[in-house]
Amino acid sequence: MTNPVQPERQGPRFSLPAWTRRRWLEAMILLGLAPVSGVALLLLVGVDNRAVDLLAQFTAPALIATVLLTGGLGLLRMKAPTGLGVLTSLLFVLAVWPQWFPKAAAADPDAPIVRMYSANVFYLNNDTARIRQSIEAADADIIVLIELASDPALKIDELLAGYPHRAASMRLDQTRGPSRSVIASRWPLIARADPPDGLHAVAATVRTPLGPVNVVGVHLTRPWPFQHSWGQISQTMALGEVVENLDGPIVVAGDFNSVSSARIGKQVRRDLGLRPAPGFPGTWPSDLPSALGITIDQVYASPDLAFVSRGLGRPNGSDHRPVVTEISRAAD
Numbered sequence: 001m002t003n004p005v006q007p008e009r010q011g012p013r014f015s016l017p018a019w020t021r022r023r024w025l026e027a028m029i030l031l032g033l034a035p036v037s038g039v040a041l042l043l044l045v046g047v048d049n050r051a052v053d054l055l056a057q058f059t060a061p062a063l064i065a066t067v068l069l070t071g072g073l074g075l076l077r078m079k080a081p082t083g084l085g086v087l088t089s090l091l092f093v094l095a096v097w098p099q100w101f102p103k104a105a106a107a108d109p110d111a112p113i114v115r116m117y118s119a120n121v122f123y124l125n126n127d128t129a130r131i132r133q134s135i136e137a138a139d140a141d142i143i144v145l146i147e148l149a150s151d152p153a154l155k156i157d158e159l160l161a162g163y164p165h166r167a168a169s170m171r172l173d174q175t176r177g178p179s180r181s182v183i184a185s186r187w188p189l190i191a192r193a194d195p196p197d198g199l200h201a202v203a204a205t206v207r208t209p210l211g212p213v214n215v216v217g218v219h220l221t222r223p224w225p226f227q228h229s230w231g232q233i234s235q236t237m238a239l240g241e242v243v244e245n246l247d248g249p250i251v252v253a254g255d256f257n258s259v260s261s262a263r264i265g266k267q268v269r270r271d272l273g274l275r276p277a278p279g280f281p282g283t284w285p286s287d288l289p290s291a292l293g294i295t296i297d298q299v300y301a302s303p304d305l306a307f308v309s310r311g312l313g314r315p316n317g318s319d320h321r322p323v324v325t326e327i328s329r330a331a332d
Contacts, residue, residue, distance in 0.1 A: 022078075025078075026078050026080055026081055029073070029078065029081040030080060030081055030084060033081060033084045033085060033088060034084070036062075036066065036088055037084060037087060037088040037091065039055055039062075040062070040066075040088050040091035040092045040095060041091055042055075043055065043056050043059055043091075043092075043095040044091050044094050044095045046266075048263065050223075053223065053258075053262050053263040054223055056095075056259065056261065056262040056263070057223070057258065057259055057262055057294050057296070058294060059092060059095050059096045059099065059259070059261065060096050060099070060100075060259075060279075060280065060282060060292075060293075060294060060295070061282075061292045061293075061294065062092055063089065063092035063093060063095075063096055064291060064292060066085060066088050066089045066092055067089050069085055070082060070085030070086055070088075070089055073085055095261070096261065098260070098261045099259050099260050099261035099265075099276075099279040099280075099295065100278055100279055100280040101278060102260060102275060102276050102277075102278060102279075103275065104275065104278075104306065104307055105275070105303060105305075105306040105330035105331065106306060106330065106331045107306035107307075107308050107328040107329070107330065107331060108306070108328060108329045108330065108331045108332075109331075111210060111328045111329035112208075112209035112210055112328065112329075113308055113326050113327070113328045114141050114142065114208050114209070114210060114213065114326070114327050114328070115138070115139065115140045115141050115142075115324065115325070115326050115327075116140055116141065116142045116143075116144065116215075116251065116253065116299070116324070116325050116326075116327060117134075117135060117138040117140035117142070117143050117144070117313060117322060117323075117324050118143075118144040118145075118146075118217070118253035118254060118297065118299060118322065118323050118325070119134070119144070119145060119146065119297070119313065119316060119318065119320060119321075119322035119323065120146040120147050120219070120254070120255040120297060120318060120320040121145050121146065121147055121148055121149070121152070121316055121317070121318045121320075122147055122149070122317070122318035122319055122320065123147040123148075123149045123179035124149060125149055125152075125316070125317045125318050126149050126150070126151035126152060127316075127317040128151060128152045128155045128158065128159055130315075130316055130317040131145075131152055131159060131316045131317060132158065132159050132161075133314065133316075134313055134314040134315065134316035134322055135159070135160070135316075137313065137314040138313045138314070138322070138324045140324060141185065141186050141187070141208070142183070142184070142185045142186075142206060142208075142215060143160065143163055143182070143183070143184040143185070144181075144182075144183055144215065144217040144253045144254065145181065145182045145184075145217070146181050146217055146218075146219045146254045146255050147179045147181070147219065147255070147318075148179055148180050148181065148182055149179055150179075153179075153180055153182075156182075160182075160184045162186065163184035163185060163186055164186075165184065165185045165186070165187060165188050165189045165206075166182060166183065166184045166185075166189075167182070167183045167189060167191035167192075167202055167203070167204040168180050168181070168182045168183075168202060169181040169182070169194075169195075169200065169201065169202035169217075170194065180202075181200065181201065181202040181217045181218075181219060181254070182202065182217070183202055183203075183204045183206075183215050183217055185204075185206045185215075187206055187207050187208055188206075188207045189204040189205060189206040189207065189215075190204060190205045191203070191204050192204055192205065192214070192242075192245075192246070193245075195238065195239075195241075195242050196238040196241055196242070198234065198235060198238060199218070199235050199238035199239060199242070200218070200219045201216055201217060201218040201219070201239065201242060201254075202216070202217045203215065203216045203217075203242060203246070205246075205248075210249065210305075210327075210328070210329055211248070211249070212248050212249075213248065213249045213250075213251060213305075213327075214246040214247075214248060214249065214250045214251070215250075215251050215252075215253070216239070216242060216243070216246075216250065216251070216252040216253070216254075217252075217253060217254045218239055218252060218253075218254040218255075218256070219254050219255045220232050220235050220236065220239075220254075220255065220256050220257050220258065220264065221235060221257065222257050223257055223258060223264075232257065232258060232263075232264050233263075233264070233267065236264055236267050236268060236271070236272075237271070239252070239268075239272065240271050240272050243272050243273075243274070249301070249302050249304050249305050249329075250274065250301065250302040250305075251299065251300070251301050251302075251305065251327060252268075252272075252274060252298075252299070252300045252301075253298070253299045253300075253323070253325075254297070254298070255296060255297050255320065256268075256296055256297070256298045257296050258296055258298075259279060259294055259295050259296060259298075260276035260279050260295070260298055260300075261279075265298070268300055272300075273302065273303065274300035274301060274302060275300060275301055275302075275303060276298055276299070276300050277298070277299040277300070277301070277307045277310040277323075277325050278307070278310050279295035279298070280295065281293065281295075281312060282294045282295045282321075283295050283296060283297040283312065283320055283321040283322075283323060284296050284297065284319065284320050284321070285319050285320075286315060286318060286319050286320060286321050287319070290312060290321060293321070296320075297320055297321070297322075297323050298323075299323055299325045301327060303330065304329065304330050305327050305328070305329065305330055306327070306328055306329065306330040306331070307325060307326070307327060308326035308327065308328050309325065309326040310323065310324070310325045310326075311323075311324050311325075312324065
């Protein structure tokens with residue numbers, strides 16, 4: 001006779017209740033969000049530190065990412081993480097506000113409007129036709145081109161047809177090819193003296209319907225850790241020397257490799273007395289949607305001028321988007 005098989009005894013099985021697992025998940029999310037909140041607070045306070053300054057360049061995309069994350073947490077009804085996400089988003093909004101909505105002078109409604117197209121066209125971008133199409137679409141009065149490559153420079157009359165008045169910088173030799181910066185205008189201009197050593201810039205005084213306007217095209221070095229942190233600061237000081245020698249209204253446009261709310265933008269406002277155009281949407285990199293980009297391509301103007309509008313131009317083959325601004329005389 002076969003003995004009956006006895007069932008194998010098993011030890012007690014341990015499992016966390018669903019509500020406990022959810023609390024653990026919320027705790028992990030809170031731990032992940034806490035450093036982000038700390039960074040947002042540092043950016044809002046404006047700590048003068050090169051690492052914080054580097055993080056400040058990405059305030060706008062960080063805000064958008066945090067808002068999307070907070071929305072997802074809200075849909076999952078995670079109260080504590082959602083609350084921290086809302087607080088972090090608010091800190092990012094306050095930090096990015098001076099960049100997107102800088103203090104601006106009102107424009108004189110009776111004054112003429114000057115339209116400017118400014119772009120880092122990238123020194124490996126030899127698509128002259130595409131750059132030309134972008135310029136034509138903007139229908140600007142003044143053109144400021146940074147990092148103009150060799151091939152488009154050789155076709156300058158084709159590229160800048162309709163803009164016979166021009167000033168160009170000395171050639172800047174890059175690792176993979178030379179480039180120049182150019183100011184072109186529909187109206188007569190006078191080229192200004194070469195900038196101080198170490199600053200890649202071009203300057204001219206343009207005879208506009210507003211009167212003589214000084215236009216400076218500039219390209220600052222990349223920030224730390226790609227270059228030493230003093231590089232941008234010293235170049236901005238050199239830009240200050242250029243601005244000091246100019247009489248009358250001033251517009252400075254180009255690739256600052258910094259958003260206007262970070263350390264370099266604050267230096268430009270404080271030491272040079274210039275005001276930035278609004279910085280949304282972003283200009284770099286052009287492969288991303290502009291809402292997720294960072295605005296390192298800036299336009300600054302002296303207080304006697306006012307920005308009427310600021311937008312992005314048609315893509316020109318560069319990794320930067322062009323900026324199109326309308327400028328007028330500031331109201332009294």
